[in-house]
Amino acid sequence: MTGRTRRYEKRYDDLLGLFANEAAFTEIARTRGAEIAYRVDEFRPSDRAGDVIFGTSMLYPGRVGDEFIFTRGHIHAVSDRPEIYFCQSGHGVMLMELADGTIRTEEMTPNSVVYVAPHWIHRSVNVGTEPLVTLFCYPADAGQDYDIIASAGGMRDLIVDDGSGGWTRIPNPRYRPRVTGSGAA
């Protein structure tokens, strides 16, 4: 991507505490902590509500124990702002969750598009063996809130190796349901 206004990279060391298997993470970080897990290039023309931010994300393949590597994930700080992701290459899963713990997954394969609707927490997971490359686009005033995941002990489900070359979803043992406002059951 040319003309970007920002690039950021996350190394394994930056992902401390995010994976369920802490012993597996420690072992990886010991030798590969400085290795880049993912890289985001973005073009942010302004922060105005009517503008859009777009860019590309490259999430390298990997696993921590049985859990597939993922981006940290967030909800938009202005939570009714949506996002679209176009998968250019690789094999991924968009893991989405509402504040009440409702979960949705959408598989990402080359030339597929995922719509992340307003109010959904979202995280990309690389379930393949190649880099997962996506193009994303979202309203310029959306912002990101990462704490909604951290304060709940992660997302409700983990995306793990199913033992036969695919992926499956299992409950996250560290998950603490959020106390949500009116409308929560």
Ligand SMILES: [Fe+2]
């Ligand atoms: Fe987002």
